[in-house]
Amino acid sequence: MVTQAVLVFLALVLVLLLVLLLVSTYNGLVRKRGAVDSAWAQVDVQLKHRHELVPDLVETVRGYAAHEWQALEAVLATRSRAAGAQSRAERAVAETTLSGALRNLFEVAESHPGLKADQNFAELREELATTENRIASSRQHHDDAVLIYNNVIQMVPANIVAGVTGFARREYFRAPDEEGGRVRARSRQ
Numbered sequence: 001m002v003t004q005a006v007l008v009f010l011a012l013v014l015v016l017l018l019v020l021l022l023v024s025t026y027n028g029l030v031r032k033r034g035a036v037d038s039a040w041a042q043v044d045v046q047l048k049h050r051h052e053l054v055p056d057l058v059e060t061v062r063g064y065a066a067h068e069w070q071a072l073e074a075v076l077a078t079r080s081r082a083a084g085a086q087s088r089a090e091r092a093v094a095e096t097t098l099s100g101a102l103r104n105l106f107e108v109a110e111s112h113p114g115l116k117a118d119q120n121f122a123e124l125r126e127e128l129a130t131t132e133n134r135i136a137s138s139r140q141h142h143d144d145a146v147l148i149y150n151n152v153i154q155m156v157p158a159n160i161v162a163g164v165t166g167f168a169r170r171e172y173f174r175a176p177d178e179e180g181g182r183v184r185a186r187s188r189q
Contacts, residue, residue, distance in 0.1 A: 021157065022157075022161060025157055025158050025161045026161050026165060028152070028158070029149075029152065029153065029158060029161060029162055029165070029167050032145070032148060032149040032152055033149060033167065033170075035145045035148070035149070036142070036145045036146050036149050036170050038145075039138070039141045039142035039144075039145040039146075040088070040142055040173075042138040042141065042142070043135065043138040043139050043142050043173060045138075046131060046134045046135040046138050047082070047091075047095060047135060049131050049134075050098075050128065050131045050132070050135065051079055051082065051083055053124060053127055053128055053131065054075060054076070054079045054098075054102075055076075055079075056120075056124055057075075057102075057105070057121075057124045057125075057128065058072050058075055058076060058105075060115070060118065060120050060121045060124060061105060061108070061109055061115060061121070063115075064109075064112045064114050064115035064118070064121075065108055065109070065111075065112050065115060068108045071101075071104050071105050071108045072105070074101045074104065074105075075098070075101045075102060075104075075105050077101075078094065078097045078098040078100075078101045079098055081094045081097070081098075082094035082095050082097070082098045087171070088171040088172075088173055089171055091173070092172075092173050092174050095135075099132070102128065106125065109121065109125075139173050142172075142173050143172045143173060143174070146170045146171070146172050146173075147172075149170055150169050150170060153167050153168075153169065
């Protein structure tokens with residue numbers, strides 16, 4: 001009789017420990033998913049700030065180099081595509097393209113001494129450089145959080161809890177031509 005009571009007690013303790021493990025695992029997954037979402041929000045804030053700076057930059061350059069309409073239009077068009085991108089993968093491609101268009105615009109600006117000397121242009125250029133650094137930092141933080149989250153949902157017992165409760169892999173904020181966080185060199189044809 002005592003033995004049966006001990007077995008029932010041990011069974012209850014085992015069930016309680018299993019429930020605690022499942023709850024703890026679920027809560028850990030929720031925290032890690034929240035960290036990914038929070039990191040993405042920081043990236044998004046920096047990207048939106050860059051988008052806000054672009055029209056002022058284009059107008060400043062247009063005042064000195066209106067004949068460079070292709071570079072100006074490329075920046076505005078890529079900004080629109082970036083702002084309208086739906087998925088993180090689309091957004092990564094669009095934002096990488098916008099970065100390239102901005103670099104091209106700054107190259108155009110280099111050939112206009114009056115523009116280089118313009119105080120508004122210098123301030124915008126500095127603000128964009130600072131924003132680019134913040135984007136890079138936020139993006140790294142996001143991708144680190146995604147790495148941790150994606151790893152955890154593949155490990156036992158979290159993979160079981162994740163599968164049952166609908167936790168899915170998250171996307172890194174990388175353009176398709178990026179590998180391991182570095183942009184691969186593109187061959188020129």
